[in-house]
Amino acid sequence: MYIYLRILGMSTSSLYRGSLTTILLKLLEEHGKMYGYEITQKVKELTQGDLVIKEGALYPSLHKLEASGFLTVRAQRVDNRIRKYYEITPQGKEEKTSRLAELDEFLANMQRIINPKLSY
Amino acid sequence: MYIYLRILGMSTSSLYRGSLTTILLKLLEEHGKMYGYEITQKVKELTQGDLVIKEGALYPSLHKLEASGFLTVRAQRVDNRIRKYYEITPQGKEEKTSRLAELDEFLANMQRIINPKLSY
């Protein structure tokens, strides 16, 4: 019998809703090809364990991005296990750019609401 | 027959998902009592029309915050129309503080992912 203690955070926040696609496109543009599990570990590392991407969100997202033409996939056997390496397409890079612009807009708007003193 | 042209933005982004509660609590703490319609106009003004809070999202959210004890409500007739003024409670202020902390964490984490050069 195991009891897990959640000391802090662990993406309890619903603010991450809608940001996964942006994160995936940006990571894949930054790091070249990556596979799903690798992405979860990279995000955990970058956020010091604060943001944990669940498989139930990750894999359907990757499939959708691929179906949209934003990613290509290539299966590869490593250590007798299958990895699916994803790579961003030119279309995906365009999408990434517009997603990042949306993120900037979102941040600016939140600042305007939360911190109206500094009129961004 | 009318055709509406959406020139730019209008919160097409799914990034706002999950941020409404934070926005409501912050605005009500900042401006004292406000009513629903007033909130939509205030947000539109602060974001220069970029973020439009829909009634279908706003009113259920206000009801939920009230049911949670974060807001109190008082109906008032003005110009022969009903307005429901909402006010933040001490509990609501606590919730606001923790929501803003979550927002800060979210922003920091997004920076770590999007802009890993600057290790925040």
Next chain:
DNA sequence: TTACATACTTAAGAATCTTATGTATATTTA
């Protein structure tokens, strides 16, 4: 008098996530 603005409500459906379950192999630990 028709449209638009103000003001609130709520149901149906969509999008995006969590939880849970399943499959399979490799490695570490008790």
Next chain:
DNA sequence: TAAATATACATAAGATTCTTAAGTATGTAA
């Protein structure tokens, strides 16, 4: 060596949070 954990992917069921849409009602401007 058996059990637990880590690696690696998939997907269905349910939850949350939103959009769309329809409804009610009054006031004002075109």
